[in-house]
Amino acid sequence: MIRITREADYGILLMTYLAQAESQALSAAALAQQRHLPLPMVSKILKTLARAGLLTSQRGALGGYSLARPPAAISAADIIGALEGPIAITECSEEGHDGCCSRQAYCEVSGHWPRINQAIFNALQGISLLEMSRPDPLQPVQFHPLRQTVTANAADHPI
Amino acid sequence: MIRITREADYGILLMTYLAQAESQALSAAALAQQRHLPLPMVSKILKTLARAGLLTSQRGALGGYSLARPPAAISAADIIGALEGPIAITECSEEGHDGCCSRQAYCEVSGHWPRINQAIFNALQGISLLEMSRPDPLQPVQFHPLRQTVTANAADHPI
DNA sequence: TCTATATAGCACTAATCTAGTACCGATTTC
């Protein structure tokens, strides 16, 4: 299955908590406790998010992390991208692979991967941290709604 | 990064070749040779795709594999789903995990994962094997078509 | 019927990646 790592999963959990904290700085320890996640992991993830510019950090006693931008201006794609690198679904569509894939000569698909990546990226880009940090939507989710009649989100314009 | 396995990657390569073969049955060995992929892997992948109902197989001499449906009726989601299982981006959003995630009590995000999965699923569902088996689109990909116009493919954009 | 060809299914191994931990240095508050 298409999977994100647990790091990105946790990252979203932490970001949603920070979104609710309304720009109040929270320490790694506090976040780990609130979300019931292992502190070392939380610490590592927050460092990465800070380096990516999604969080601002304050060192020292009473320090902590807070969102660098308003929750509406942060997307799922931002968070996942920060923790897992660029959203590239196959090796050959990653950076630095343009033209050096050993199979490229026999691969007509290569030109299509960017579109697929694009579609997934748009889907993730269309979901903001603001939305995610709201309580459960409580809408029953149709899992295989077959191309039509999907509630509006970025994935409605797949390509 | 969000990744599919190499198995699914190869699977799409093989399916596009079969789509071009126009219902002519091709053996695993022939496909492996055409796509320059290791035969045992090709063989394993084709078996899986056949079991999933995307390919029909013919045993014995002169046997081989051919598409079970027209290329327009097969999507990237079908192929990836067949080879990697259901498209579930986190463990807790997989089937059978409804309600047994140990962190669910502290996780307001859980209700949003189905939407994210849905968005990705729709994106992959919207890309047919017919489209993928056409030669390279050669169109520069618009990067954020909804927001701004950046001309680069997804992998050029580390987010 | 025999043989060559080809898929079906399962089991196995090596390499890679992920999850999680540990340590030490730098910075800030009190």
Added chain:
DNA sequence: GAAATCGGTACTAGATTAGTGCTATATAGA
């Protein structure tokens, strides 16, 4: 100066992926 907290790097165990091998079964044709 002490305590709290972030910053960075390195490390380990376990899980996953990639790829291989073997045996059984089905089919076409001589």
